[in-house]
Amino acid sequence: MKRCELRFGLLGPPVLYDRGGDGPVIRPVGSPKARLLLTALLLEAGRTVSVDALKEALWGDTRPASAHASLHNHVTRLRRLLDDPSRLRAEPQGYRLRVEDGELDIHLFDAHLAAARAAHARRDWRGTLRACAAALSLWRGDPLAGVPAELGGYALTQRLAEARLLLLEWRFDAELALxxxxxxxxxxxxxxxxxxxxxxxxxxxxxxxxxxxxxxxxxxxxxxxxxxxxxxxxxxxxxxxxxxxxxxxxxxxxxxxxxxxxxxxx
Incomplete structure (x- = not known):
């Protein structure tokens, strides 16, 4: 699979990325409902998320009678924010957001984490520094910041927080050695x-x-x-x-x- 430019961010508040002259440029998602919808879709990137699951993400137990129509409207608004509206497709049971390799910051973070782990294990200290710096540069704050834990990202955020602490450990090992x-x-x-x-x-x-x-x-x-x-x-x-x-x-x-x-x- 070809490697693509960064487009989506969950390592901090949910954001979109635009193409910039010096690299990706952060574009905040202003609407709270759009952030929740984007997060729910990105947590299942490339897979269909059911209509019921999306309603739960947006309204919890207090969904309005018009939830189905409102969800459709929020999907339409989110499509307008995407670089390619066709990324967000309606499926028989829900919606699916197409995310290519390298477009979601968490996927890039995990790839750099694996490279840092391997470099640290073989005591390649300069390689460790490079991989740690690449991973940590993606970190904008607490993952999924501002998103309710009920959305289902708790285990993910805990894993990412521990991974960041490990990256810092490995970086300091490398810096002490060099x-x-x-x-x-x-x-x-x-x-x-x-x-x-x-x-x-x-x-x-x-x-x-x-x-x-x-x-x-x-x-x-x-x-x-x-x-x-x-x-x-x-x-x-x-x-x-x-x-x-x-x-x-x-x-x-x-x-x-x-x-x-x-x-x-x-």
């Missing part, structure tokens, strides 16, 4: 992520290494001490092997930059 002592730029973001995810060992391991290799050994040891206390008190477990290895590097006062990041499996 930093050559230039770590100042990493520290604020790593510290913020470690604070936001107090039990996520990877960010604390990376923060420890970045601090230590930046000559801030006491702060690195404090990060380990605080993490270990939280893990023991809240989960009843000790830090994992990757954190223990990083801790040993700090204790040995190894030369900055001599260690390599431990791969994180997805």
């Amino acid at each position: 930093a050559d002592g230039r770590l100042d730029a990493l520290l604020p973001e790593l510290a913020a992520l470690a604070a936001e995810h107090p039990l996520r060992e990877a960010y604390h391991r990376q923060l420890m290494l970045a601090l230590h290799r930046d000559g801030r050994r006491a702060e690195a040891l404090a990060v380990h001490r605080d993490l270990r206390r939280r893990l023991v008190e809240e989960l009843g477990v000790e830090p994992g092997p990757a954190v223990r290895e990083a801790h040993l590097e700090v204790l040995r006062e190894a030369e900055p930059g001599t260690g390599t990041p431990a791969p994180r499996a997805a």
Whole structure:
């Protein structure tokens, strides 16, 4: 299947993309009902969505008596917003939105995620950085922002949120491996992520290494001490092997930059 230009976005509020001189240009979908309709169709991209399912997406349990006619009107309005109105076709049981390979940001995100995972596993750090940057550049905010959870995207949004955290982990592993002592730029973001995810060992391991290799050994040891206390008190477990290895590097006062990041499996 040929690769197409980005046209649809769910990595943030639902949007359409237009062709621009320097790449796709975001075009917000102003009508709340149009956003709900677009989301319901994109969550089943390329498959028929029943009329009943679309009514449920637009009105829930409070659908009006005129719901059938209103749905038809909303479909007509959404068609006018599309680059090709024939994308949205009426089927015997509902409607189907044609989405080609590479036109939905989630599909592109997943492709870059797979490339980043493979590059990280083989410790191709520059390849990891490229793939992580490509995936993260598509992220505009919380996936399906402004769309009710009842629409059925909860499991998807949770998966995507975890994938983003993994991409950040892999990116920091690559940046630590390639930093050559230039770590100042990493520290604020790593510290913020470690604070936001107090039990996520990877960010604390990376923060420890970045601090230590930046000559801030006491702060690195404090990060380990605080993490270990939280893990023991809240989960009843000790830090994992990757954190223990990083801790040993700090204790040995190894030369900055001599260690390599431990791969994180997805």
